[in-house]
Amino acid sequence: MKIVNAAHFSTKRDVDTGTETQRQAVLSIISAVKETGDQAVFSFTEQFDRVRLEQLAVTEQERNNALDEVSSQVREALEAAAINIRRFHEKQARQSWIETSPTGTMLGQLVRPLQRVGIYVPGGTAAYPSSVLMNAIPAQVAGVKEIVMVTPPNQEGRIDPGVLTAAKIAGVTEIFKVGGAQAIAALAYGTKTIRSVDKIVGPGNIYVALAKREVFGLVDIDMVAGPSEIVVLADELANPAYIAADLLSQAEHDPMASAVLVTPSKELAAQTQIELEQQLANLPRREIAEASIRDYGAICLVEDLEEGIKVVNELAPEHLEVMIEHPFEQLGKIENAGAIFLGEYSSEPVGDYFAGPNHVLPTNGTARFSSPLNVDDFIKKSSLISYSKQDLLEHGPKIIAMAESEGLTAHARAIELRLKKERGN
Amino acid sequence: MKIVNAAHFSTKRDVDTGTETQRQAVLSIISAVKETGDQAVFSFTEQFDRVRLEQLAVTEQERNNALDEVSSQVREALEAAAINIRRFHEKQARQSWIETSPTGTMLGQLVRPLQRVGIYVPGGTAAYPSSVLMNAIPAQVAGVKEIVMVTPPNQEGRIDPGVLTAAKIAGVTEIFKVGGAQAIAALAYGTKTIRSVDKIVGPGNIYVALAKREVFGLVDIDMVAGPSEIVVLADELANPAYIAADLLSQAEHDPMASAVLVTPSKELAAQTQIELEQQLANLPRREIAEASIRDYGAICLVEDLEEGIKVVNELAPEHLEVMIEHPFEQLGKIENAGAIFLGEYSSEPVGDYFAGPNHVLPTNGTARFSSPLNVDDFIKKSSLISYSKQDLLEHGPKIIAMAESEGLTAHARAIELRLKKERGN
Numbered sequence: 001m002k003i004v005n006a007a008h009f010s011t012k013r014d015v016d017t018g019t020e021t022q023r024q025a026v027l028s029i030i031s032a033v034k035e036t037g038d039q040a041v042f043s044f045t046e047q048f049d050r051v052r053l054e055q056l057a058v059t060e061q062e063r064n065n066a067l068d069e070v071s072s073q074v075r076e077a078l079e080a081a082a083i084n085i086r087r088f089h090e091k092q093a094r095q096s097w098i099e100t101s102p103t104g105t106m107l108g109q110l111v112r113p114l115q116r117v118g119i120y121v122p123g124g125t126a127a128y129p130s131s132v133l134m135n136a137i138p139a140q141v142a143g144v145k146e147i148v149m150v151t152p153p154n155q156e157g158r159i160d161p162g163v164l165t166a167a168k169i170a171g172v173t174e175i176f177k178v179g180g181a182q183a184i185a186a187l188a189y190g191t192k193t194i195r196s197v198d199k200i201v202g203p204g205n206i207y208v209a210l211a212k213r214e215v216f217g218l219v220d221i222d223m224v225a226g227p228s229e230i231v232v233l234a235d236e237l238a239n240p241a242y243i244a245a246d247l248l249s250q251a252e253h254d255p256m257a258s259a260v261l262v263t264p265s266k267e268l269a270a271q272t273q274i275e276l277e278q279q280l281a282n283l284p285r286r287e288i289a290e291a292s293i294r295d296y297g298a299i300c301l302v303e304d305l306e307e308g309i310k311v312v313n314e315l316a317p318e319h320l321e322v323m324i325e326h327p328f329e330q331l332g333k334i335e336n337a338g339a340i341f342l343g344e345y346s347s348e349p350v351g352d353y354f355a356g357p358n359h360v361l362p363t364n365g366t367a368r369f370s371s372p373l374n375v376d377d378f379i380k381k382s383s384l385i386s387y388s389k390q391d392l393l394e395h396g397p398k399i400i401a402m403a404e405s406e407g408l409t410a411h412a413r414a415i416e417l418r419l420k421k422e423r424g425n
Numbered sequence: 426m427k428i429v430n431a432a433h434f435s436t437k438r439d440v441d442t443g444t445e446t447q448r449q450a451v452l453s454i455i456s457a458v459k460e461t462g463d464q465a466v467f468s469f470t471e472q473f474d475r476v477r478l479e480q481l482a483v484t485e486q487e488r489n490n491a492l493d494e495v496s497s498q499v500r501e502a503l504e505a506a507a508i509n510i511r512r513f514h515e516k517q518a519r520q521s522w523i524e525t526s527p528t529g530t531m532l533g534q535l536v537r538p539l540q541r542v543g544i545y546v547p548g549g550t551a552a553y554p555s556s557v558l559m560n561a562i563p564a565q566v567a568g569v570k571e572i573v574m575v576t577p578p579n580q581e582g583r584i585d586p587g588v589l590t591a592a593k594i595a596g597v598t599e600i601f602k603v604g605g606a607q608a609i610a611a612l613a614y615g616t617k618t619i620r621s622v623d624k625i626v627g628p629g630n631i632y633v634a635l636a637k638r639e640v641f642g643l644v645d646i647d648m649v650a651g652p653s654e655i656v657v658l659a660d661e662l663a664n665p666a667y668i669a670a671d672l673l674s675q676a677e678h679d680p681m682a683s684a685v686l687v688t689p690s691k692e693l694a695a696q697t698q699i700e701l702e703q704q705l706a707n708l709p710r711r712e713i714a715e716a717s718i719r720d721y722g723a724i725c726l727v728e729d730l731e732e733g734i735k736v737v738n739e740l741a742p743e744h745l746e747v748m749i750e751h752p753f754e755q756l757g758k759i760e761n762a763g764a765i766f767l768g769e770y771s772s773e774p775v776g777d778y779f780a781g782p783n784h785v786l787p788t789n790g791t792a793r794f795s796s797p798l799n800v801d802d803f804i805k806k807s808s809l810i811s812y813s814k815q816d817l818l819e820h821g822p823k824i825i826a827m828a829e830s831e832g833l834t835a836h837a838r839a840i841e842l843r844l845k846k847e848r849g850n
Contacts, residue, residue: 015642074830077823088532091524097516106767107513107781112760114794128831162830198794213638217440217649220794224642245839252835284834327811334807335537342531342811347843349836350812353827354820356532357808369539369623369645371806381796383782386753386767387775395779398502402778405499405587406553409709410677411774414670418772 001247001261001276003269003299006311013365016226018210026210029181030189037191044182049123051157056193058159058175066164074129075165081354082133082169088356089141092375104388109381113143116195117378118187118219119172120202123152123179127160130352134359134373135202136170142378147172148197150187152179179204184211188219201360201373222377226364227256227296230348231317231337233308236265238323239344243268244275246321246348247297248289255291260315261299262308269299309333316367319348338367392418426672426686426701428694428724431736438790441651443635451635454606455614462616469607474548476582481618483584483600491589499554500590506779507558507594513781514566517800529813534806538568541620542803543612543644544597545627548577548604552585555777559784559798560627561595567803572597573622575612577604604629606636613640626785626798647802651789652681652721655773656742656762658733661690663748664769668693669700671746671773672722673714680716685740686724687733694724734758741792744773763792817843 017023032040038056046052067075098108119135121128132149139147149172151159159177167175176194178186184204190196199220200212212221230250232243247259261272276293283289302308309330312320316336324330327342334340338361339351352359360373396419403411442448457465463481471477492500523533544560546553557574564572574597576584584602592600601619603611609629615621624645625637637646655675657668672684686697701718708714727733734755737745741761749755752767759765763786764776777784785798821844828836 013643015640017639017642071826071830073826077826080820080823081827091522092534099516105780109517109782109799110756110765115760126832130827130831213641214442215440216638216641217442217789217791218438220648220791223645241842242839245835245842248835249833249839252833279835279838283838284832289835331535331809335540336805337807339808339810340535342809345814345817345843346810346812347817347839349824349828349833349839350817351808351810352836354824355530355810355812357534357810361808362805364642366642366645367805367807369805372808374534374806376801380761380787380792380794381799382759382762382792383764383776383786383797384756384767385764385771385776385780385782387771387780389770392770392772392775395505398505399774399779401496401498401502402506402555403774405496406555407551407709408674408677408774410670410673410704410714411777413704413708414667414674414772414774417666417670418770 001273001293001297001299003301006300006302006307009298009300009311016206018206022206023210026181026207026214030185030211030214033182033185033191034189038193041178041182041186041191044180045153045178048180049152050155051153053153053157053177056176056178058164058177063164063168063175066161067168069161070165074162078129078133078166078169081130082137084354084356085133085137086141089138089375093141094379098384103390105391106384106386108384110384111379111381114198114378114380115144116146116148116197117144118148118150118197118200120183120200120204120208121149121151121163122204123154127163129162129166130359132163132166132172133170136167136172138358138373138375139378140171142375144378146174148174148176148187148194150176150178150183153177181207181211184208184215188215199378201377222373223362223366223370227258228253229258229317229363230319230321231260231262231312231315232321232323233312234261234263234268234323235305235325236268237325238268240268240271240275242344242347243272243323244279247276248279248283249349250319251289251292251297252283252285255288256296257292258296259293260297262302262311263299264302264304264308266301269301272299305330312337316365318361318363318367321346321348336367338362338372389422393422426698426718426722426724428726431725431727431732434723434725434736441631443631447631448635451606451632451639455610455636455639458607458610458616459614463618466603466607466611466616469605470578470603473605474577475580476578478578478582478602481601481603483589483602488589488593488600491586492593494586495590499587503554503558503591503594506555507562509779509781510558510562511566514563514800518566519804523809528815530816531809531811533809535809536804536806539623539803539805540569541571541573541622542569543573543575543622543625545608545625545629545633546574546576546588547629548579552588554587554591555784557588557591557597558595561592561597563783563798563800564803565596567800569803571599573599573601573612575601575603575608578602606632609633609636609640613644624803626802647798648787648791648795652683653678654683654742654788655744655746656685656687656737656740657746657748658737659686659688659693659748660730660750661693662750663693665693665696665700667769667772668697668748669704672701673704673708674774675744676714676717676722677708677710680713681721682717683721684718685722687727687736688724689727689729689733691726694726697724730755737762741790743786743788743792746771746773761792763787763797814847818847
């Protein structure tokens with residue numbers, strides 16, 4: 001892993017909006033699904049997933065069979081994780097509120113769940129049951145009644161049993177065998193089989209991401225996810241073996257994943273390099289991890305912790321591990337990070353799988369302005385205004401003055417009319 | 426205004442992603458601003474706003490002069506409105522939280538303001554100081570330090586004094602004379618004069634909307650706004666003059682604005698039609714309002730209130746006025762609406778200008794899944810995980826089982842390494 005000084009460490013980024021060819025492909029898939037619904041969905045599934053399906057919906061029997069195909073150890077771990085995830089997210093739930101005033105006016109904010117949401121779960125080489133928990137449980141905690149999962153089938157037309165088991169644990173209500181841009185189009189516009197949803201969440205490839213961009217506004221979407229990232233901020237007391245192991249746990253995700261160590265200690269930097277080499281040697285996903293470390297990994301040498309935190313805030317990492325002597329003492333200075341792991345036992349996989357906070361986190365520097373997936377992503381608010389006669393009589397003239405200054409006479413007259421009648425003019 | 430039965434009342438909608446020509450224009454503006462920064466901004470301003478500017482930033486003197494150009498009545502109304510808006514939004518503010526466990530683990534959620542946000546304020550035929558208050562105050566309440574306003578200058582290179590006054594009242598920290606897609610590009614990528622922001626909010630024309638879509642991900646954006654809408658749900662006791670006045674206060678915004686009365690009362694429908702004709706007669710913005718009423722207005726006749734509420738929930742209107750005998754009794758059934766106005770004194774302009782809740786509301790049916798602009802739009806959350814040795818020893822094996830079942834060996838090893846060391850193996 002290359003070592004660079006903070007001064008030469010670039011944090012520049014841009015957004016991936018795909019190539020024109022990719023975008024045109026997505027537009028044509030969306031318009032086909034819009035026009036012919038299920039027919040287009042079946043046909044794209046045959047084309048892209050190489051399977052001719054009899055039906056899109058996963059049956060109750062398929063869902064039940066899956067439970068037997070997962071080891072009891074894994075199933076129990078998923079169930080324990082689900083309890084933690086549910087408990088953490090329940091703390092995020094919000095209340096509607098109303099305030100009354102002696103003048104008779106009542107103002108408030110109603111908080112209600114979305115009615116129907118779609119969760120995209122990638123298929124392909126790997127299946128991630130944990131992602132099903134992380135996406136579906138916050139929706140369930142928010143009170144969403146209909147949680148629809150879509151995921152591409154394999155060439156036998158099957159869905160990973162771990163994914164189906166997690167869906168059961170997390171309370172997913174419908175599952176369809178469809179992936180890619182066609183899945184997003186079906187969720188947004190609806191087909192005969194798949195009714196449209198209010199919001200689509202979950203990661204996917206560039207076609208899925210572009211399709212989400214296109215339907216944004218007709219339905220809501222979550223932030224478009226980029227490759228995974230970890231930054232470890234460590235001082236000379238940190239354990240280089242732990243650091244290397246945690247960096248690799250990011251790196252094994254994706255050749256484009258990024259793993260960065262920020263430290264003022266040259267010795268720690270050198271030791272971590274050695275550990276990385278050793279641990280890489282017999283890693284099953286070595287090729288992926290090696291490419292990630294080579295192309296997107298770095299050790300950033302800083303003058304001191306203060307400069308280190310500055311680099312961290314500029315990177316705004318998805319995952320930040322703080323392995324320094326007194327991590328809580330620096331917490332206030334860390335402004336941008338999706339999830340912050342404090343201390344040597346808070347290894348990133350603890351958060352990826354089990355502790356309770358969500359593992360769907362803002363990537364590519366978006367932690368500057370966006371948040372881990374949470375209950376707020378599955379609620380909507382409505383303002384409530386019950387204005388009293390007394391307040392209208394008192395404040396009506398100000399409202400009229402503002403409306404007239406903006407040239408909106410009909411606005412002014414809607415108030416004038418009421419003032420006239422109530423004053424008996 | 427046409428009268429239709431609920432059975433024939435369509436609520437179908439789609440999202441406006443512009444024409445290919447518009448999109449290409451936006452892409453080329455963005456790439457020019459990305460490449461040449463201020464130079465491109467000056468040049469597009471000359472091309473589109475027909476003014477050659479000396480500098481982009483509004484000076485302190487310009488800001489102060491504006492205050493003298495606004496009547497004291499309007500200024501005082503803006504100040505009173507700002508107090509109400511601030512007070513309402515302060516109730517939305519959230520706290521960071523942390524939970525401790527006897528096993529030593531601490532989990533939490535940090536809530537912090539975005540650092541720098543951009544507010545787009547449209548120019549052109551009308552200036553809306555109230556919109557400046559509604560966009561900037563929630564950001565200020567959230568704790569955002571840098572609130573940057575962009576708005577196109579007129580042909581004399583000036584900004585509306587009402588808009589500048591509202592910016593002063595609302596605590597806007599920087600103002601630049603730039604509009605259109607070039608303003609969005611400058612806010613997203615930054616130029617020498619305009620530093621990049623974390624989020625862009627505020628309505629604009631189709632070029633502004635498309636540019637926001639393109640930069641989404643590099644920065645956050647608010648929901649892309651469509652034309653304004655009002656739905657009035659009324660029974661036979663409602664005042665048709667008030668209803669007509671309120672419908673017109675939406676209709677005067679835009680020929681594409683939509684004003685709909687939903688009622689079970691044929692008599693109220695007929696009376697409202699007569700009132701509309703009379704009130705339209707001498708309205709300054711008659712042409713706009715007439716087109717809106719003709720093309721997008723309707724009276725939807727329903728069997729009863731229950732069917733009326735069903736129509737309302739399908740429409741998911743931006744503004745909903747409930748003018749029925751006991752409006753609070755029906756509140757629980759109303760699922761989708763940006764702002765709900767209860768009773769005959771809660772005329773929509775009360776909320777547009779003064780009461781306190783935000784007037785930036787979800788349009789085009791997006792109230793199904795999105796919310797009035799609020800303090801949450803200007804904060805970000807970070808998860809906090811401080812896992813204890815005790816919990817790692819106890820739960821580590823479950824984490825390992827989950828990671829292995831997903832084929833992510835490096836994840837498993839990061840935990841195994843720690844278990845081995847702590848168990849002294």
